[in-house]
Every structure is written in C-alpha cells, then in structure tokens.
Amino acid sequence: MNPAPNLVLVGPMGAGKTSIGKRLAQRLGLAFVDADQRLEEVTGAAVPLIFEHEGEAGFRAREAQLIAELMLGSAQLLATGGGAVLSADNRRHLRERGFVVYLTVGIEQQLERLARDRSRPLLADGDRRSKLEALAEVRAPLYRDIADLVFDSDGLAVATAVDRLVLQLQSQWQRAEAA
C-alpha cells in the first residue's frame, strides 16, 4: 500500500508523465488527474493559449492553486506539468501528500517524442535541444530533491514502463509497510 495519500509523477516534457500516468492509475485503481489537462478543462483554453494570454507567470499561478487543491485529496495519481517543481510551495505539497516518482528520459528520446508536438509553449521557437538542456540543468536537481523513486523511462514502451513501475512501487511500498 502506498504510504502516502497520493501518487505523483514529476519529470521533464516527454518523460511520459501523461502517457504512463494514465495507464499506471488504471492498474493501481487510482483516479487519474493530469494537471495540464485539468487546467485546460477549467479555463477552456489550451496550455499555449493560457501562456499567450496570461504569460508563464499566470500559468504557474493557476498550476500552483490546482496542486494545492488536489493535494488535499487522496487516492489520486497526479501527472504534473514539467515545470511544477519550480515552485517551493508545489514541491512541499507534492512531497507532503504524495509518493513522488521522478520519470527520467534522455535528451534524444525527448527530442524524438516531442518532434511533432506543438502543445509545449516553452519549445515553440528556437533550438529545442538547447532549450531542453537549459531546463534540465535547473530542474533535474528539483525533481531529484522530492523523488521517493527515480524511474528511467528511456527506450521503454509505455506498457513496459507501466509493468516495471507497478512492480517497483509494490516492492517499495511493501518494504515501507514492513519497516
């Protein structure tokens, strides 16, 4: 059993938080919430449009409010947005009320997975490789700081990643229960 009320996925764009999260939640019988998708439902606007109208700061404020509200609940799997860990308040809420899994991915896989994607405003223009590298430099220590488990999704199909995660989580949770 999860020692925390919720399960949380953090990590960079293209790590698979949304794709893996949806199937992992089904396997574990948890309600699946994707923060980006929830913000799109609530505002009626796509993430790039929120950035365009309210700036990154406006998006981050909405994201922080959502995380604070969601973490009051339980039995959820929350797939966070890639930048959620930038806020110390978010990190605290996620860590206090979630078992946090950091999904890692190599830059080549990230570039491949996001090659045709137009829904990430931070990659809208300029060189994607250098942008992703700059984001990773700032964020990797923050993801690591709140992680209860680090899982490398590089080169794994979503179904394989989910199978392995279920096993790793169950064994880690059993150890926590026995301790």
Ligand SMILES: Nc1ncnc2c1ncn2[C@@H]1O[C@H](COP(=O)(O)OP(=O)(O)OP(=O)(O)O)[C@@H](O)[C@H]1O
């Ligand atoms: N393990 C995987 N193998 C192959 N493709 C994958 C894998 N995980 C994700 N993808 C693909 O990569 C793209 C990005 O994945 P996803 O949206 O799950 O990333 P994310 O971590 O939620 O990113 P963001 O922080 O931007 O929300 C999607 O098109 C998805 O189908």
Ligand SMILES: O=C(O)C1=C[C@@H](O)[C@@H](O)[C@H](O)C1
């Ligand atoms: O890495 C980021 O900062 C972001 C990732 C996405 O999940 C979205 O939350 C948005 O595109 C910003």
Ligand SMILES: [Mg+2]
């Ligand atoms: Mg996502």
